Amino acid sequence: MLEKEIQELVDQQSGNISYVIRLGDEVLKYRESETYYPASTVKVPNAMANMLAFENELDKMIPVENPVDGCGVLHTLGHTKEITLYDAIVLSIIISDNTAANMVIDHIGVKDLNEYYQKFGMKDSYLRGKYYDFDNKDRRNSTVTADDLYQVMQLLTEENDVFPTHLRERLLDIMKRQQFNDRIGGFLINQDDGKREFYIASKTGSVNNLEHDFGVISYEGNTVTFSVCSDGWQSNVEARKFLMELGNIFHKYLSK
Numbered sequence: 001m002l003e004k005e006i007q008e009l010v011d012q013q014s015g016n017i018s019y020v021i022r023l024g025d026e027v028l029k030y031r032e033s034e035t036y037y038p039a040s041t042v043k044v045p046n047a048m049a050n051m052l053a054f055e056n057e058l059d060k061m062i063p064v065e066n067p068v069d070g071c072g073v074l075h076t077l078g079h080t081k082e083i084t085l086y087d088a089i090v091l092s093i094i095i096s097d098n099t100a101a102n103m104v105i106d107h108i109g110v111k112d113l114n115e116y117y118q119k120f121g122m123k124d125s126y127l128r129g130k131y132y133d134f135d136n137k138d139r140r141n142s143t144v145t146a147d148d149l150y151q152v153m154q155l156l157t158e159e160n161d162v163f164p165t166h167l168r169e170r171l172l173d174i175m176k177r178q179q180f181n182d183r184i185g186g187f188l189i190n191q192d193d194g195k196r197e198f199y200i201a202s203k204t205g206s207v208n209n210l211e212h213d214f215g216v217i218s219y220e221g222n223t224v225t226f227s228v229c230s231d232g233w234q235s236n237v238e239a240r241k242f243l244m245e246l247g248n249i250f251h252k253y254l255s256k
Contacts, residue, residue: 003028005249013242015209015233020150022225023253029147035124036229038144039205040071040096041212042127044175045152046104047089049116051167053108058086062103068132072097093203094177098131105130119162121151149214149227156201157216157225175201175215183213183243184226184250197221211239219254226250 002023010017010030018031051058061082067075074080074097083091083100085107091100105113110127117125125148129139155163156172176199185200202215214227228246233239 002026002249002253006246009242009245009249013230013233013238015211015230015239015242017228017230017242018146019226019228020146021228022150023250024222032147032150033124033145034229035143035145036212036231037140037207037210038125038127038142039207039210039212040101041144041149041203041205041214041229042125042142043092043096043101043104044156044171044203045117045120045122045125046101046108046113046127047093047171047174048120048152048155048163048167049113050085050089050104050108051171052116052163053112054085055167058089059084062088062107064099064103066102067099068102068130070098070132071095072099072101074099090174093174095179096204102130102133117148120148120155122148124148144212144229146214146227146229149212149229150225153214153216153225153227157223172201172216175203178202178204180204180206183211183240184215184228184247185213185217186240186244186247206236209233209236209239211236211243213243217250217254219251222254222256224250224254 018034020032021028062085063082064080088100088103091097092104113127125144128142129136133139156168181200183204198219200217205212210231212229216225
């Protein structure tokens with residue numbers, strides 16, 4: 001039984017874990033309303049908000065200012081002075097570029113982003129600041145929940161009146177090219193023999209002793225939608241091993 005296998009795996013771990021998982025008509029929830037620091041996961045709803053608010057300005061050039069360290073390449077490209085809003089969105093997701101992510105945040109503003117979070121059904125998620133903004137002591141009080149990230153995936157995978165189909169397909173295509181897919185998607189990618197029809201559209205979030213992963217996996221016509229948040233690990237290696245083992249369970253049930 002899916003729920004039993006997942007819970008047995010969770011109970012063996014040292015970290016704090018929350019999840020919402022849908023496989024077929026079965027939806028499993030565990031501590032789904034517990035809040036976590038979001039790390040890079042909110043780069044997806046931040047992209048959604050900009051795509052809705054500035055759909056006709058996605059090709060607008062915006063300045064590359066105040067580069068920050070961490071994931072990404074923009075902070076290493078000293079001669080790149082501006083890129084399009086769309087390219088900033090792409091970079092913020094597929095390589096989790098923190099400079100691009102801050103540009104996306106600045107383009108719409110923290111206040112409006114939090115209002116969009118509520119429109120997206122993210123009732124317990126709040127953004128308090130930008131990435132690597134060490135002068136803002138409140139930024140570490142940003143929050144997200146597994147349930148809220150699942151709501152985001154619902155908007156991206158099902159017809160709805162909030163996020164239109166053409167934008168949904170465009171953003172899912174970006175998430176399919178996300179390069180940090182060695183967590184829950186890692187087992188499936190390692191098993192790929194090129195003969196199976198599958199895709200993974202996901203976004204991870206990672207800081208010290210914290211690992212999140214949420215998205216959708218389609219495998220041979222079967223689909224699992226998932227959001228997993230976790231922190232309090234002894235190491236990120238341990239956390240990623242757990243996520244890969246969870247992906248292994250998904251693979252087992254998707255293959256049936």
